[in-house]
Amino acid sequence: MLFCPNCSNLLLIENEGGQMFFCQSCPYQYAIQSRHTTRKLLHRKEVDDVLGGAKAWENVDSTEVTCPKCEHTKAYFMVIQIRSADEPSSIFYKCCNDECQHQWREG
Template identity: 60%
Template structure:
């Protein structure tokens, strides 16, 4: 895709017999195509945001009695976050208190 250097709109292809040109629909800009245009650009992906706050989110949370599904430890850290609409109940996220496990799950 090429954009107009004057107004920044997308340039369209117009065929005039044997010659092709890129033209702007908004302003009178025309770019004659004299050879094949091939240009590749790799897009950089955005970093995924951790909506739960990453490891820092678990720094100051409370503990409760909850059985870990992985190691059966009887205590877990927990936090509640409103992940759906306001009329839906909050989602409870758990993290196993056992340092060797650290399994995370939600209810």
């Protein structure tokens, strides 16, 4: 984005008769001589584990449910209310297979 040096409004691109930037508020125009690109990499912030991390799974019960990833027949589960009180609770599962440890949810 480029801004007008006279009135500080956002410059728009005009394609008719050659490409140029122009201001809608004042008569400023800037002819585009060459292609100009810049790239800014997005650095994502660290996200906290909303389920409480590995410690949250220490004292949970297991149930008979099939893991969608490895087909193991047992998984740990937690029931958490993540939406408003009038909505049903969500059930979070974690596969009991030590090699898989896949996590998924229902609801």
